[in-house]
Amino acid sequence: MKDRVQDEKFKGYIQVYTGNGKGKTTAALGLALRAAGYGLKTYFGQFLKGQDYGELSGIQKLSSLITIEQFGRKGFIHVTEKPDKEDIERAQHGLQKCTKMMKSQKYHIIVLDEINVAVHFNLFSEKEIHDFLDEKPEGIEVILTGRYAPESLIERANLVTEMKEIKHYYKKGIQARPGIEK
Amino acid sequence: MKDRVQDEKFKGYIQVYTGNGKGKTTAALGLALRAAGYGLKTYFGQFLKGQDYGELSGIQKLSSLITIEQFGRKGFIHVTEKPDKEDIERAQHGLQKCTKMMKSQKYHIIVLDEINVAVHFNLFSEKEIHDFLDEKPEGIEVILTGRYAPESLIERANLVTEMKEIKHYYKKGIQARPGIEK
Numbered sequence A, B: 001m002k003d004r005v006q007d008e009k010f011k012g013y014i015q016v017y018t019g020n021g022k023g024k025t026t027a028a029l030g031l032a033l034r035a036a037g038y039g040l041k042t043y044f045g046q047f048l049k050g051q052d053y054g055e056l057s058g059i060q061k062l063s064s065l066i067t068i069e070q071f072g073r074k075g076f077i078h079v080t081e082k083p084d085k086e087d088i089e090r091a092q093h094g095l096q097k098c099t100k101m102m103k104s105q106k107y108h109i110i111v112l113d114e115i116n117v118a119v120h121f122n123l124f125s126e127k128e129i130h131d132f133l134d135e136k137p138e139g140i141e142v143i144l145t146g147r148y149a150p151e152s153l154i155e156r157a158n159l160v161t162e163m164k165e166i167k168h169y170y171k172k173g174i175q176a177r178p179g180i181e182k
Helices: A024-036 A054-062 A085-104 A115-120 A126-134 A151-156 B024-037 B054-062 B085-104 B115-120 B126-134 B151-156
Strands: A014-018 A042-046 A066-070 A109-113 A141-145 A159-167 B014-018 B042-046 B066-070 B109-113 B141-145 B159-167
Touching (some): A014 A024, A024 B024, A066 A085, A085 A126, A126 A151, B014 B151, B024 B042, B024 B066, B115 B141
Parallel strands (some): A014 A141, A109 A141, B014 B141, B014 B159, B042 B066
Antiparallel strands (some): A159 B159
């Protein structure tokens, strides 16, 4: 792969997609797809998710440049105010894996999908995320998604976008459709 | 292709991504990628853009399920308060093409990228967009992106997300990087 760390033109930043609107994970996916067009490699770690998402099969079919891995329980997104031992172990394993992949220099972009929610539900401390970011090499871009982004992370990130829900058809009793929302 | 129009389970809606934050086009791209995982086909029309974007080459390399076409002038995004004859002709041609592709039943998803900006700069009237939406078959999803979404479109859409800029590194004098922002 193109060794972006030695590409002086490229500096990797920290991006956050947060808020109660749609499009956070989707924007991270789109970013990975756009990057793939330039031969950049993305590691996409999904916290809390263990579902069979469309993005998984799409990526497996379409790209050798995007690796996606899930650290959540099988089934629906599992979030609760009181996470149990398994939730915490899975999330911690995920963060270790993301750290390892970031250090491997095999990827240009590291996505920590739903990590903000994981912090909100006490699967990590904010400090653990900052420790992770402390280890970010210059030439690697880190994308953190999920509502409830902590203030200290917003402070630290270079780019923060809030996806704000203006209108949502779910509220009218329509289920998530395979290939569109999931 | 799978004929989604005859799939009674599927209903296509109208989605809008608007606001001054990053991730509108990117979310639409991610949506196309996710849909491709399910074998759904997307036609992605880009208004105002004639640049060599990462999303173009990414999609060309990665997918036979996503068709992308640009209707803007070559070079940078061209937006001005006083569009000239060429701007208007290009945009009108784009809308005709999107209408044709929507009616062709060859695609499940039709993306009109930056269309809200095109309306804002008087390349179309709001009525022309509503006329386009009047022709939407039941089983086709339409995604409209761009800041300045008109109120009547927000009223009509089923899902509206505002991407709100909280922090942006551009403002600190950093240029758009190939594969990340463009």
